Amino acid sequence: MHTYLLRIDKEKFKLLEQKSKDLDLSVNAYINKLIDEQLQSVLQKNTNIEMFSRINHLINVVDKQTIELNKLSHANEITVNILADLFGIHDEEE
Numbered sequence: 258m259h260t261y262l263l264r265i266d267k268e269k270f271k272l273l274e275q276k277s278k279d280l281d282l283s284v285n286a287y288i289n290k291l292i293d294e295q296l297q298s299v300l301q302k303n304t305n306i307e308m309f310s311r312i313n314h315l316i317n318v319v320d321k322q323t324i325e326l327n328k329l330s331h332a333n334e335i336t337v338n339i340l341a342d343l344f345g346i347h348d349e350e351e
Contacts, residue, residue: 263288270284
């Protein structure tokens with residue numbers, strides 16, 4: 258663990274002292290707890306941003322695949338219609 262010097266206004270120190278007493282911690286332990294919570298929050302936000310980015314990438318990939326599948330489906334439909342005309346096969350509904 259690293260040692261650090263922290264300069265705090267008297268009013269803010271009194272607030273930290275009161276909060277630390279409420280939690281039955283030393284002021285030093287309370288400050289370390291606040292820092293840990295802040296770091297965890299930042300790490301969680303970074304993780305969420307990374308997950309959101311990956312999900313967006315996957316959505317884009319799926320969208321592109323859907324477009325290509327629609328194109329293939331349309332091309333296959335045209336091919337089937339051409340083959341049906343060539344072989345004289347027509348739907349009974351027509």
